[in-house]
Each structure stands twice: as C-alpha cells, then as structure tokens.
Amino acid sequence: MTRQPLSGGDGVDPARLRVRDLNARQLLRGGELQGANLPAHLRGRELEKEELERYVAERVLTTSLDKAVAWARSNSFFPLAFGLACCAMEQFHAAGPRMDIARFGYEAFRASPRQADLIILAGRVSIKMAPIIRRLYDQMLEPKWAISMGACCSSMGVFNNYALVPADKFMPVDVYVPGCPPRPEALMHGVLKLRKMVQDDPDMGWRDRYGARGTEEVLSQEPRPADASATAARETAGA
Amino acid sequence: MPDATGLELIAQELRAAQGAPPRTASGSPVIETIFFRGRGTLLIEPAHIRGVLAQLRASGYGFLASVHGVDHYPAEPRLGVIYELLDMSRVDRITVKLLLHSERPEVDSVYADGEDGPGWPTANHQEREVYDMFGVIFRGHPDLRRILMPEDYEGHPQRRDFPVGGEPVVFTHNERTALGTPK
Amino acid sequence: MSTGEEGGGPSTPTLSEYRRREQSITLAPLQEQLPGAARKDDSREELLTLNFGPHHPATHGVLRLLVTLQGEVVRDIKPIIGYVHTGIEKTAEDKSYWKVIPVIERMDYLSYYFNAMAFCSAVEALTEVEVPKRGQYLRVIHLELNRIASHLIWLGTSALDLGAVSIFLYCLRERELILDLFEMSSGQRMHTRYFQVGGVIEDIPRGFEARLRKFLEVMPERADQYGAILNSNEIVLQRLRGTCPLDAETLLSLGVSGPLLRAAGNPWDLRKADPYSSYEDFDFKIPVGTVGDNYDRFAVRLAEIYESVKIIGQALDGLPEGPHITEDRKFALPPRHELATSMEALIHHFKLVTEGFRVPAGEIYLPIESPRGELGCYVRSDGSSKPARVHMRDPSFVNLQAVSHMVKGSYIADMIATVAMLDPILGGIDR
Amino acid sequence: MLRSYLPAIVFLVLGGAVGGAFAALNSVIGPRRATPHKQDPYECGLPSEVKHGFRFGISFYLIAMLFILFDIEVVFLYPIAIELRAYGSFALVETIVFIALLFVAFVYVWRRGALDWK
Numbered sequence: 004m005t006r007q008p009l010s011g012g013d014g015v016d017p018a019r020l021r022v023r024d025l026n027a028r029q030l031l032r033g034g035e036l037q038g039a040n041l042p043a044h045l046r047g048r049e050l051e052k053e054e055l056e057r058y059v060a061e062r063v064l065t066t067s068l069d070k071a072v073a074w075a076r077s078n079s080f081f082p083l084a085f086g087l088a089c090c091a092m093e094q095f096h097a098a099g100p101r102m103d104i105a106r107f108g109y110e111a112f113r114a115s116p117r118q119a120d121l122i123i124l125a126g127r128v129s130i131k132m133a134p135i136i137r138r139l140y141d142q143m144l145e146p147k148w149a150i151s152m153g154a155c156c157s158s159m160g161v162f163n164n165y166a167l168v169p170a171d172k173f174m175p176v177d178v179y180v181p182g183c184p185p186r187p188e189a190l191m192h193g194v195l196k197l198r199k200m201v202q203d204d205p206d207m208g209w210r211d212r213y214g215a216r217g218t219e220e221v222l223s224q225e226p227r228p229a230d231a232s233a234t235a236a237r238e239t240a241g242a
Numbered sequence: 243m244p245d246a247t248g249l250e251l252i253a254q255e256l257r258a259a260q261g262a263p264p265r266t267a268s269g270s271p272v273i274e275t276i277f278f279r280g281r282g283t284l285l286i287e288p289a290h291i292r293g294v295l296a297q298l299r300a301s302g303y304g305f306l307a308s309v310h311g312v313d314h315y316p317a318e319p320r321l322g323v324i325y326e327l328l329d330m331s332r333v334d335r336i337t338v339k340l341l342l343h344s345e346r347p348e349v350d351s352v353y354a355d356g357e358d359g360p361g362w363p364t365a366n367h368q369e370r371e372v373y374d375m376f377g378v379i380f381r382g383h384p385d386l387r388r389i390l391m392p393e394d395y396e397g398h399p400q401r402r403d404f405p406v407g408g409e410p411v412v413f414t415h416n417e418r419t420a421l422g423t424p425k
Numbered sequence: 426m427s428t429g430e431e432g433g434g435p436s437t438p439t440l441s442e443y444r445r446r447e448q449s450i451t452l453a454p455l456q457e458q459l460p461g462a463a464r465k466d467d468s469r470e471e472l473l474t475l476n477f478g479p480h481h482p483a484t485h486g487v488l489r490l491l492v493t494l495q496g497e498v499v500r501d502i503k504p505i506i507g508y509v510h511t512g513i514e515k516t517a518e519d520k521s522y523w524k525v526i527p528v529i530e531r532m533d534y535l536s537y538y539f540n541a542m543a544f545c546s547a548v549e550a551l552t553e554v555e556v557p558k559r560g561q562y563l564r565v566i567h568l569e570l571n572r573i574a575s576h577l578i579w580l581g582t583s584a585l586d587l588g589a590v591s592i593f594l595y596c597l598r599e600r601e602l603i604l605d606l607f608e609m610s611s612g613q614r615m616h617t618r619y620f621q622v623g624g625v626i627e628d629i630p631r632g633f634e635a636r637l638r639k640f641l642e643v644m645p646e647r648a649d650q651y652g653a654i655l656n657s658n659e660i661v662l663q664r665l666r667g668t669c670p671l672d673a674e675t676l677l678s679l680g681v682s683g684p685l686l687r688a689a690g691n692p693w694d695l696r697k698a699d700p701y702s703s704y705e706d707f708d709f710k711i712p713v714g715t716v717g718d719n720y721d722r723f724a725v726r727l728a729e730i731y732e733s734v735k736i737i738g739q740a741l742d743g744l745p746e747g748p749h750i751t752e753d754r755k756f757a758l759p760p761r762h763e764l765a766t767s768m769e770a771l772i773h774h775f776k777l778v779t780e781g782f783r784v785p786a787g788e789i790y791l792p793i794e795s796p797r798g799e800l801g802c803y804v805r806s807d808g809s810s811k812p813a814r815v816h817m818r819d820p821s822f823v824n825l826q827a828v829s830h831m832v833k834g835s836y837i838a839d840m841i842a843t844v845a846m847l848d849p850i851l852g853g854i855d856r
Numbered sequence: 857m858l859r860s861y862l863p864a865i866v867f868l869v870l871g872g873a874v875g876g877a878f879a880a881l882n883s884v885i886g887p888r889r890a891t892p893h894k895q896d897p898y899e900c901g902l903p904s905e906v907k908h909g910f911r912f913g914i915s916f917y918l919i920a921m922l923f924i925l926f927d928i929e930v931v932f933l934y935p936i937a938i939e940l941r942a943y944g945s946f947a948l949v950e951t952i953v954f955i956a957l958l959f960v961a962f963v964y965v966w967r968r969g970a971l972d973w974k
Contacts, residue, residue, distance in 0.1 A: 072885050084482050088509050088852045089534035089615060091486070092578065096604075099597030114482045115898055129855070131392045132487060132508045135479055135901040141893035145886070155511075161528055164519075165399050165407030166391075166512035183531075184615055278787045279550050305677055307792065308801050308818035326790050326801065326818070330677075333698050337790060364680025367826050375514075390507035390855055399515055402813075406519050407512075471911050480901035489900070496913035497973045836973065 069203075076120070076146065077201035080194065083119035083139070084112040087126025090153040090184040094125045097187035109194055116142040121197070123190070124170050127155035133168045140174045148201070150193055151176045154183045249275050249282035252301070252336070256284070259297055283337040288349045291340055295325060295352055296359040303327035303336055306352075309368035311376040315402035319343040321376055325352070342378060351380035375400035472500065479508045483586045483841050486851030490828075490844070497836050502829045506822075510855040517815040521781030522548055523622060525815060529802075530616045532817055533853030535578055538564075538571040539795040540817065541620040543802035546701060547791040548622045551784050551806055554756050559747045560624030561703040565740045566637070567610070567619060568702075569733040573644065574603040575796040576726050576733075580651060583723070583845035587661045592654060599647050602640050609633050622782075623757045624750030634741060641738050648730045655723075662720070665846070668839040669831040670718040679830065680823045683798025685847065688725045689717030695794035707739045719839075722846040729796075756782050781810040790818075797821050797848055819853040915973060922965060929958050 086094060097104045104110050113119040116139045128136060140149065149170070154160030156170040157179045170176050177200060180193035253272040271290035276283040286294050295306075305328040312322040325338040342349060353365040369380045370389040377398035380386055388395060397404055410416065478489040487508035493501035513532055517525045529544045530537040542564060549556060556564070581596030604614040610629050611617035619625055655661050673689040686693055694711045696704040712728035714721025750757045758777055759770035776782075786808040792801035798820030805814040828847055832840045897904045936943075936951050965971065 068885075085480060087487060088511075089531055092534060092615065095578070095581075096597060096601065099601065100594050101598070101601045117898060126852075127509060127511050129508060129510045130395075131390075131510060132479065135508070138893055138903075139480055139901045141891060142896070142898055144894070145889055159408065161531070162511050162513060162516050163406075163408030164512040164516050165405070166510050166515075167408075186614060279553070279789055281789060283788075306680055307682075307799060308790065308803070308816075308823075310803055310816045310818065312788070312803075312805055312814045312816075324790070324803065326803075330693055330698075335790075335792075362680075363678050364823060364826065367822060368680075371822075388507075390510040392507070399512060400814075402518070404515075406515055473910065473912075474905055476900045476902045476905075478900050489902075496915050 073202050077198040078108050079111075080109045080121040080148070080197070081111050081113050081119045082109060082121045082123050083116055083143070084114050085122060085125065085139070087124065087128065087132070088155070090125035090155075093184045093187050094123060094152065094190060097190045099187075102187040102191060104191060104194070107191070107195065107198070116140075117144060119143055120147050121150065121194075122147070123150045123152050124156045124176075125152045125184075127153075127160075127162065128168050128170055129166050130168055133173050136170075137173050148177045148197055149174060150178045150180060150190075150197060152180045152182075152190055152193070153185055154181060157181065245277075249277055249284070249336075252282075252298075253284060255301070256286075256294055256297060259293075281335065281337065283339055285339050285341070288340045288342055291323075291325075291338070292350050292352055292356065292358055294338060295327070295362070298327055298336065298338070299359075302329040302332060302334070305330055306362045306364050307335075309352075309365050309372060311372040311378060311400065313376060313400065313402045314341070321347045321378055321401075323349060323372060323378055347376070347378045348381055349378060351383035351386075353380070353383050356382065374398070377401065477840075484844060485582055485849055488825075488844070488849060488851055488854070490840075492837070492840070494837060497838075499832050499835060499837055499840050502832050502840070504825050504828055506825070506851070506854050508855065509851050511852075513856050514815055514817070518812060521810045522784060522812060523777070523781055525812060526620065526622075527616060527618045529815070529817070530618065531852065532856050533795065533797070533800070533819060533821065533850050534615070535575040535850050536571055536795050536797070536800075536853075537616050538567050538620060539793060539800055541618070542568060542702070543791060543793050543795075543800050543817065544804070544815070545620050545622050546793065547789050547802040547804040548784060550789050550791055551787055551804060552622070552756065552782070554623045554751050554753060556624050556702070557748045557751060558703065558745045559628075560749045560751070562740045562744050563625045563629060563749055564620060564702050565704065565707070566737050566744075567607070567625075569736045569740075570603050570606060572733045572796045573730050574600050576730050577603075579726060579796075579848045583842075583848070584655065584661070586841050586845040587664050589655060589658055589661055592651060595647070595651065595654075599644065602643070606633065606637055606640065609636065621750060621757065623753065624748070626750065628749045637737070637741060641734055641741075644734050645731055648727065648734075652727055664838065664842045665720040665723055666718065667716075668719045669835055669843040670716050670721075671827060671831050672717060675830060676717070676827060679827045681798065681827050683795070683820050683824070684725045684729065685722060685798065685824055685827065687711060688714035688721035690715055695792060695799060699792075701793060704736075706743065707736045709736050709739075719842050719846045726848075783808065783810050784812070788814075792818070795820055797850065797853070798824060817853075817856060819856065821849045821851075821853040822856075825849050825854060918970060922970060926958065926962060929955070 086092075096102060098110055098112065109121075116122075120143065122136075122140055122143065124136065140147070151157045151170045155162060155167065157176075159167045159169050160183055178193045178197045180189050182189050185193075253275045256272050257270050271287050271294055272284055273287060274285040276285060284294070306325060307328045308324075308326040310324050310326075312324060314320045314322060319341040321342045321344055323340055323342070327336050327338060328334070329336075340349065351365070351369055352362050353369055355361045366383075366385070367389060369383055370386060372378050373380060373383075373386055374388045374390050375398055387393065391399065410419075473494045475492050475494060476489060477492045478484040479487040484490065489505040489508065491503040491505055492499055511531070513528055516528050520528060526541050526544060529540045532540050548554075577596040577600045581593035584590075584592035584596075607617050607619075608614050610627070610633055611619040619627075671689065673686060673691040676686050676689055677691070682693060690713055692711045692713045695701070696709075697711055709732045712725045712732065714725050754770065754773040756777075759767070759774055763770035764774060784806040786806055788803065788805040790801055790803045792799045794800070799818065800820055801818035803814070803816040803818065804812050807813040824847060828844065831843050831847075835843075897906075899906070932954070933951065936947055940947060
C-alpha cells in the first residue's frame with residue numbers, strides 16, 4: 004500500500020498537508036481542540052482570553068475579503084466537461100432540463116482544463132487513464148476542486164480488479180458522491196456540499212474523526228510527475 | 243444453424259479439401275465436431291485456420307462476427323481462439339475453434355491478405371485483443387500490440403491464472419489493517 | 426522559426442516520455458505516400474500529428490484518435506482505445522451467474538438492458554430454461570425503450586458536435602421520461618438489473634402501462650420535432666450529406682453491423698433475421714439507407730425511434746397474462762409469500778442466494794441486436810456456479826475499425842461528424 | 857464638437873476600469889503555482905508532440921486572407937447604412953459599385969478554386 008495515511012501520520016509534516024487549518028472553525032467556536040495535526044501544546048485544551056483575542060484578531064481582518072472571494076468562487080464553479088463512463092450520463096442529466104444545474108450557476112462545462120476549476124470524475128478510472136487525469140488536474144489553474152462521482156472512482160465499486168485505480172490514489176478529491184451511478188440529484192447534492200466547503204463551512208460529518216475534508220495530498224516542493232504516481236498506483240493495483 | 247448431420251458434412255468437406263497439402267502438418271484439419279445446444283462447433287488444427295476460414299467463406303459464411311479467446315486452464319492445450327462465422331443469406335452460424343499450447347501460443351493471423359486468399363479486416367482489433375488478454379501471438383499480423391492495457395503492462399489479464407487483483411476497500415472497521423498503520 | 430533546410434521531410438520529433446512508451450504506434454513514412462508529394466511547393470508542408478482525445482468533448486467518451494493532418498485534410502487516423510478498460514470480463518469470472526448481470530450491464534452503459542439480455546439469453550440457452558411469454562414481452566418493452574433512450578443520447582450528443590445545441594436538451598427531456606419508466610419497473614434509472622435468467626425480476630407495477638402509453642403518444646411527436654429542427658438546419662445538413670460514405674461490402678468485411686450497415690443499404694437486423702424473445706410477433710419495419718453517408722446514418726437511427734415506439738405499442742397491447750419469470754425454482758427466486766409456507770422454497774432460496782445455480786458445462790455464443798449492432802455474448806461454463814469465461818462481442822468495438830476507412834482523405838470537420846454518427850460507446854469498446 | 861465624443865470616452869473609461877479592476881483583483885487574489893505540467897500546452901490530456909517551429913500549410917493563410925478581405929466589406933457598409941440619407945444617392949451608387957467590384961473578385965477567387973482546400 005502506498006496510500007498516505009488520512010491523518011498526517013509518521014514522517015509527514017502536518018504543515019505540508021493541503022488541509023491544515025481545519026481547526027480554525029473549532030477554535031473560533033471555542034470548542035475543544037482535536038485532531039492529529041495540532042501541535043502538541045494545543046491538543047486537548049481550549050483557547051482562552053488573550054490567546055483567543057489574538058487568534059480572532061489575526062483571522063477577522065482577512066476573513067471578510069476571503070469570505071467574499073469564497074462566495075464568488077463557490078457560486079460559479081466551471082466544471083470540466085469530462086465523462087468517463089456511466090456516471091457521465093447522469094452528469095448529462097444533471098445539466099439537463101429537469102435537474103438543471105444552471106439554477107446554481109454550475110452549467111458552464113468547459114472543454115479545456117485551463118478554464119475549469121472543478122473536475123468531476125464521472126466514471127471508472129483505468130490504469131491507462133490515471134496519468135492523463137492527473138495531467139488534466141495538474142493543468143487546471145488554482146483554485147481547483149475535484150469531485151469523485153460514483154463508486155468506481157471512489158473505491159472501484161463492483162469492479163475491484165486489476166484494471167482500475169481509485170481516484171484518491173493519484174489526486175486529491177474533495178467530495179465523494181456515492182452511487183452506481185449516482186442520480187443527478189446526488190451529484191447536485193455533492194456540488195452543493197462542495198459549495199459549502201469552499202465557503203469554509205463544510206459539513207464534516209464523520210470526517211471529524213479524521214480531521215480531514217477529503218483526500219489529503221502532500222504538497223512537496225517539486226510536484227510529482229504524473230507518470231510516476233500512476234506507475235505506483237498500477238503496481239499496487241496489479242499486484 | 244446447421245444440424246448435427248450438416249455439421250458433419252461441412253467437416254467432411256473440409257477434410258477432403260484441406261487434408262491434402264499445402265499445410266499437411268497433421269493430416270486432418272478438423273479434429274472434432276461439437277454439436278451443443280443447437281450450435282455447431284468445428285475444433286480444428288491451428289495450422290489450418292486460414293484455409294478452413296477461406297473454405298467456409300467460399301461456402302457462404304462470409305461474415306466473421308467475432309474473434310475471441312478462451313482459457314481452459316489447467317488443461318493443456320489451454321488457450322483457445324474462437325471464430326464466429328455467419329452466413330447472412332441463410333442466417334446460419336458456425337463456430338470454428340482452435341486450441342493452442344501455452345508454451346508456444348502461436349497461430350496464423352487471419353487479418354491480412356495472404357497468398358492463400360484475402361484476409362478478414364474485422365479481425366484486426368479482435369486479434370489484438372486476444373493477444374492483449376491471452377498472449378496468443380498471431381503470426382503475420384502487421385500491428386500486433388496491446389490494445390486495451392497500457393503498452394508497458396506485463397501479463398495477460400484474462401488468463402485464468404492471472405489474479406483478479408483489486409485492493410481492500412477502507413471502511414471504518416478495517417482502516418487500521420487496510421491502511422497498514424498499526425496503532 | 427522554422428528549422429528550414431531539410432526541405433520538409435518528416436524530421437524525427439523528440440518524443441515525450443508518454444509517447445516513447447508507445448513507440449510501437451508507427452506513424453509510417455506518410456510523407457512519401459501523400460498525393461502530390463513529388464510537387465515542389467507541397468513538399469514544404471509538414472504533416473501534423475495530433476492527439477484527438479482521450480479528453481475531448483467530441484469523442485463521446487475517452488476515445489483517442491491519433492490523427493495525422495495535412496492542413497485540414499485527415500491523412501491517417503489511428504483509434505487508440507483502452508482508456509476505460511474495466512476488466513469486466515475478468516470480474517465476471519469471479520462471480521456467480523446471477524451476480525454477473527449487474528457487472529455485465531455496465532459494459533455498454535447506454536444499452537444496459539441489451540447487455541443483460543445477451544448474457545441472460547446465453548445462460549438460458551446453456552441451461553435450457555424457457556422464458557414465459559409475458560417475460561419475453563416485458564423484455565421486448567424494456568429493450569425497445571432502452572433503444573430509444575440510447576438513440577436519444579446519440580442524437581443529442583451528435584447534434585451537439587454538429588453545432589445544434591438545443592436538441593441535446595430536448596433529447597434529455599425525453600430520456601428522463603424513459604428513465605422514469607425504468608425506475609418505476611425496477612427501482613433504478615440506469616443499470617437496473619431487471620432482466621434475470623429465466624425472465625424479468627418483477628412484474629410491471631400498477632400505473633406503468635398508463636404512463637408508458639402516454640410516453641408512446643408523446644414520443645413520435647417529439648421525434649418529428651427533432652427531425653424538423655435538424656432537417657432544416659443547413660449547417661447540420663452540409664456536414665452530414667455526402668460526407669464519409671462507405672459501401673456495404675467494405676462494411677461487411679470490417680464486421681460492421683447495426684445502423685451503420687443498414688445505412689449503407691443492407692437490411693441486416695437480427696430482430697427480423699433471427700428473431701429472439703418473440704420479436705417475430707411484432708410488425709415493424711427496418712429503416713434502410715441508400716448511399717451510406719453520414720446523413721443516412723442519422724436518418725436510419727431517427728427512423729428506428731418510430732419503429733421502436735411501434736413495437737412497444739404492440740407488445741403492450743398483446744401483453745399476455747401469466748408468470749413473468751420461469752417457474753423453475755432452480756433458477757428463479759421463489760416469490761415472497763412462498764417463503765413463509767414452503768420449506769422447499771426456502772431451501773431453493775437459500776441455495777440460489779448463497780451459491781447460485783449451476784450451469785451444465787459447455788460454451789455458447791448468442792447474438793442479439795443492440796442499438797449499435799450485433800451484440801454477442803460468449804459464455805463458457807465448466808459446470809460450476811461461476812462462468813469460466815464471459816466475452817461480449819461489442820458492436821462499438823468492431824465498428825470502430827471502420828472509422829479510418831471512412832475518414833481518410835476527408836476534412837477534419839467531417840471526422841467529427843463521422844465519429845458522432847458512428848456512435849461509439851467507450852464503455853462497450855473497452856469493457 | 858468634443859461633446860459628441862463624450863459617450864464614447866465614458867464608454868472607453870468604464871470599459872477600461874472594469875477590465876482593469878478584474879485583472880488587478882485577479883493578480884491580487886488568485887493563487888499562482890506554476891508547475892511543469894501547467895506550463896505545457898494542452899492537447900487533450902496528453903503531452904503534445906507538435907514541435908516548436910512547426911510550419912502550417914499556406915492554405916490556412918490563404919483562407920484567412922480571403923476571409924479578412926471579404927469580411928471588411930461589411931465593416932464599410934455600416935457607416936454608410938447609418939448616414940445614407942445625409943450623402944444621398946451618390947453614396948448609394950458608390951457602395952453598389954464597391955460591392956459589385958468585390959463580387960467580381962469573389963467570383964474570380966471562387967472559380968480559381970481558392971476556396972477549396974488543396
């Protein structure tokens with residue numbers, strides 16, 4: 004197994020994890036601090052008085068602008084027009100006349116990764132496709148998000164075999180939409196969850212246990228070449 | 243569909259025509275006729291495949307519907323290649339099957355035209371798939387390389403001794419063991 | 426800018442890591458074969474080799490076409506596939522027969538009922554199970570509904586490629602109606618697992634018939650509208666008429682079947698030629714084209730929608746009473762009420778759910794007519810409760826070979842139209 | 857006289873301001889992380905094989921030139937259409953002659969086969 008531990012395990016600097024400021028919301032709420040990412044002296048205690056004041060002062064100044072930006076971003080995702088298999092049909096239907104994803108402003112499917120900021124992995128990811136998807140994801144401009152739609156690319160689903168790779172093995176995924184294939188409503192629910200996440204108010208659910216939002220990715224200084232990561236994925240998948 | 247007698251007649255014709263040279267490696271081209279569930283199958287010597295298909299084409303079976311492989315592991319010869327032929331005017335199907343030893347799974351390609359008659363262009367992708375999935379080498383195929391798996395993949399996944407693969411799915415109850423982080 | 430001096434011969438490009446690994450894809454010395462290569466002025470024009478896909482909105486999935494262009498003209502085209510290879514045939518060997526059905530359905534993801542039908546028919550032939558008449562009729566209804574749904578997606582996406590955007594939304598509107606019907610009879614929109622070995626898993630619910638009749642009324646009207654919109658769209662017509670024709674002889678030698686073959690004038694349709702599942706009971710026509718160009722391919726598929734509507738109407742009118750699945754408890758689950766009273770039913774149920782049924786050793790190839798052509802299912806059984814080999818002869822996989830014959834020498838815009846009219850479903854091609 | 861240009865000036869300034877504001881906001885707020893893959897040209901998800909000094913066929917330029925030539929014609933027609941009353945029948949005749957000349961050129965180009973791809 005070459006999978007990264009979900010909560011920064013041994014040998015991974017928590018500062019390099021993509022989601023590292025998870026506890027901000029809890030801190031502001033004054034709740035008890037949890038999570039493996041925290042420095043040891045903060046673990047298991049609450050912020051009080053001056054510490055809390057300073058913490059809040061640091062955040063509030065930048066918060067308003069951030070909020071405006073997050074609001075703008077979260078209400079106009081430009082998904083990449085990218086269908087792999089069955090789920091792509093339900094993705095069509097989400098954009099179709101009955102579900103009409105345009106109600107939320109997500110109807111502008113873009114053909115080029117340069118113009119897109121959301122990749123919906125709709126279908127099964129084969130070992131041959133994985134490096135290409137990673138490359139597409141790498142070519143998208145920041146900020147970018149990923150939704151893994153359907154069982155196949157979340158966990159390989161019913162086809163747990165030599166040919167497939169789950170998406171979170173080679174790229175970070177923010178929201179998983181279960182189903183085989185998920186109904187269009189489910190996809191829209193997933194996109195709306197992502198909207199809440201981008202607005203920095205994620206529905207954590209059971210992820211509180213991990214202190215994580217989606218799949219975390221270690222950002223090293225030099226990004227890993229796509230081919231190498233896919234080869235690693237292939238080795239484990241084919242073994 | 244040819245009935246059992248019809249199948250025997252076809253086999254007789256094939257024996258009469260193909261048993262003689264040019265390719266008389268082992269005498270009769272038809273090893274066995276199998277009639278099962280109303281469908282006829284000719285089990286033939288691999289060396290005669292081009293000749294047998296050409297003769298069947300001459301007798302009307304002009305449409306090669308499918309070429310696919312099969313693995314009879316652990317029996318030997320274990321690798322089979324199956325050619326499904328269709329006669330559109332009589333709406334009649336016949337199956338031609340050959341078995342190859344896994345030591346040297348080689349058979350003549352029926353894709354390209356040869357001196358013994360025209361080929362079957364439809365066999366191009368299908369032979370490549372059989373090569374990819376079973377490792378059967380089609381002699382004379384001009385472009386025999388992997389078609390579904392990546393070019394640098396090792397092994398032939400559809401062979402029965404190839405593991406299905408996959409990986410354990412991480413749930414809350416098995417995250418410790420599946421992720422390999424003992425705590 | 427230009428490297429200049431060598432006079433336009435194909436200089437060896439420095440290949441990237443990715444292409445170096447697939448160096449066996451030969452781009453043979455095309456430059457010499459070109460018409461007019463001897464002419465002085467033409468020899469300065471270089472050939473452009475482009476990847477068209479795997480991520481391209483006009484390839485209907487993750488098809489990759491390695492296109493060699495001379496200006497605007499396609500000189501060579503190599504389809505490269507395998508980007509959604511899922512190993513379904515391998516997975517099927519690992520599951521008992523009735524658990525294979527949901528896996529098989531996910532191959533050609535637009536015609537899932539057809540995949541299930543081919544597999545179930547093959548297993549029924551092996552086990553010699555009889556499907557009751559009502560089961561056959563219900564199968565026909567769902568198959569033809571699925572054919573319409575598949576053609577609707579084809580029409581919508583193809584029109585999108587040809588520049589007629591609104592058709593796509595109209596098609597999805599009608600497809601929703603079909604998916605509602607599927608949901609009603611089986612509980613799922615896609616991959617319904619409705620067909621079982623020996624029949625269908627449940628009878629159609631109350632209200633299904635009324636809804637289906639309403640749909641049958643609406644559908645021909647809507648299909649008229651599609652025809653009216655597209656047939657009066659000069660751009661679409663210009664891109665379809667007379668582009669990339671291929672004659673029936675070549676198509677047959679390439680193994681092409683289905684609407685592509687019928688567009689070239691050969692009326693081969695397994696529903697008529699070799700009827701299965703009571704298709705001989707119904708009165709329908711086979712639309713046939715004349716020249717086999719893109720417009721014929723379009724017209725044939727559009728006409729098939731009307732014929733499917735006709736078939737469904739007849740099947741619904743003549744729907745016989747009786748069981749919807751075989752009474753043979755060795756293959757079909759006993760109904761719920763029997764479980765409470767009959768010990769034997771309980772044993773059968775337990776046996777079916779835990780192990781599945783055993784199939785006598787043997788092998789069979791059984792073809793049916795899918796929306797794209799002959800969909801054959803080869804099943805080899807070794808006598809156990811799991812198949813020893815399942816192979817789908819998918820029409821898209823075979824038909825794709827025709828693309829290079831159709832496209833070579835025509836404009837790149839015609840290539841888009843041809844790929845659209847070819848209707849390749851990558852899930853079926855790669856399996 | 858200058859007053860009549862006021863709307864145009866306001867339009868230009870507003871347009872520039874909005875465009876500039878978006879560009880500036882983008883450079884301030886937008887995160888940037890250049891990676892080798894991101895700098896690569898996009899070719900349907902695969903590394904591009906097109907060389908740097910690739911020579912396009914001359915036919916592309918021919919089509920482009922002809923397009924510009926015959927498209928400019930329309931641009932000339934707009935102001936004439938608006939002010940046709942002011943200049944009277946002279947302008948109308950001139951325009952017709954202009955279009956007729958272009959039409960002759962168009963027929964010539966067409967018959968010579970320049971619009972077909974070679």
